[in-house]
Amino acid sequence: MKSNIKILAIESSCDETAAAIVVNGREVLSNVISSQIDIHTKFGGVVPEVASRKHIEVISTVVEKAIKESKLQYKDIDAVAVTYGPGLVGALLVGVQYAKGLSYALKKPLIAVNHIEGHISANFIQYKNLKPPFICLVVSGGHTYIVYMKDYGEFEILGQTRDDAAGEAYDKVARAIGLGYPGGPKIDKIAKEGNPNAIKFPRANFHDETSLDFSFSGLKSSVLNYLNTMKMKNVSINNADVAASFQKAVVDFLVDNSIKACKVKKCNIIAVAGGVAANTCLRSTMIEKSKERNIEVLFPDFSLCTDNAAMIGSAAYFEYIKENFASMNLNAIPNLKLGER
Known part of the structure; x- marks a missing residue:
């Protein structure tokens, strides 16, 4: 070849x-x-x-x-x-x-x-010497996965969202507090002015300590309920605190499950991918918590x-290089799953 x-x-x-x-x-x-x-x-x-x-x-x-x-x-x-x-x-x-x-x-x-x-x-572009195996957290507006990349093009899904993707939850919460679209960057920005411990929003509990799945629908609903309750009580809402507290709940969930995946697969590399990988809170938290466990964390450039x-x-x-070529009968598959052909 x-x-x-x-x-x-x-x-x-x-x-x-x-x-x-x-x-x-x-x-x-x-x-x-x-x-x-x-x-x-x-x-x-x-x-x-x-x-x-x-x-x-x-x-x-x-x-x-x-x-x-x-x-x-x-x-x-x-x-x-x-x-x-x-x-x-x-x-x-x-x-x-x-x-x-x-x-x-x-x-x-x-x-x-x-x-x-x-x-x-995208991580292969950013890190020229990166080779499988490694753990990858894929987190975007439409998808949230924890994947074990066994080889090029070979994946094992360890965890995924059971409802909303993380980025989708960001968009919905941003709309609820009047930030508009796109929600991810706007919440990330305003959260820097807020207290992440001001409001304790819940994290999904699957009653299974081995599960690496995610759920963000309940968290989104909790934020909406908080906003409605404050309005009914005529209490002023600090949008920065809401954004920071919501973001902390999402990021802690993503980071903790990624680190658990490394332990399961005895792997010391986490590559992060997708639009939410540009989130500054996710980047700093993932690096900080992984460093404590001698796990290397890789993020692509923002543009990737x-x-x-x-x-x-x-x-x-x-x-x-595997000669996996498509025919002229190729069609769009809007619900294509990871690993499917």
Whole structure:
């Protein structure tokens, strides 16, 4: 097999249209992202139909820019990769159809990538020498997993959310206290002004000490009940304290389960991935608690935490070397699970 495999990757699972050129799964030649945050902020969240239409408008421009910034030409590309799930079906279809057309026109292999595997692979870009096995905490707006990565592309799910994802809970709580969308960064910012011990919000209890699962629905409801109770009593609410106390409950849950997973698998590396990996409280708490147990913690650069195509190109490389190529019958799978093909 030839060396220096150059993959053109496309990501359009939600509200970012992205394209990147990645070499050998580790070196990023370009990583272009067209964000729709400003568009969806006025709606208080992502509107699927609006997202799909915007992807259609900009995808050609984004791909062309990625090629230009890489200083390569289309003929230099060895494969085309695309996110085919999970995500918003309309948004996914824009990327999938575009990638299929490009693959056919260039006569290059097509690689289908699971979006969650992409998030995990962002760490291979950040840490060039990182190799499995390791524990990975994947935490984003739509997903919360603790995964044991046995080998490239081989995963064992140790824990996952039973209801809301952590990022989803952030968005709902942010909306409840009037911060708006996107909730994660806004709660992280205002929480710095609050007391994380001001309000004791509960953590889910599964009555099973071995469980590494999560649940954030009850925590979200507890915050809403607190807000309603304070309003009924005509008591002023300190939004910073609410944000800090909520964030502490979420972060402690994520960190404690990740450390427990290391103990279960006798592993001393935790890689964190997904949009919530950019959260400053999660970063500082994970590093502090893991250091006490001689566990190394890895976080991707902020630009690699949120949705991007470089992470898709990295994950695609490990499928390329296994010759796991997709056909022109590839379709979007909005509910695709981690590890599924």
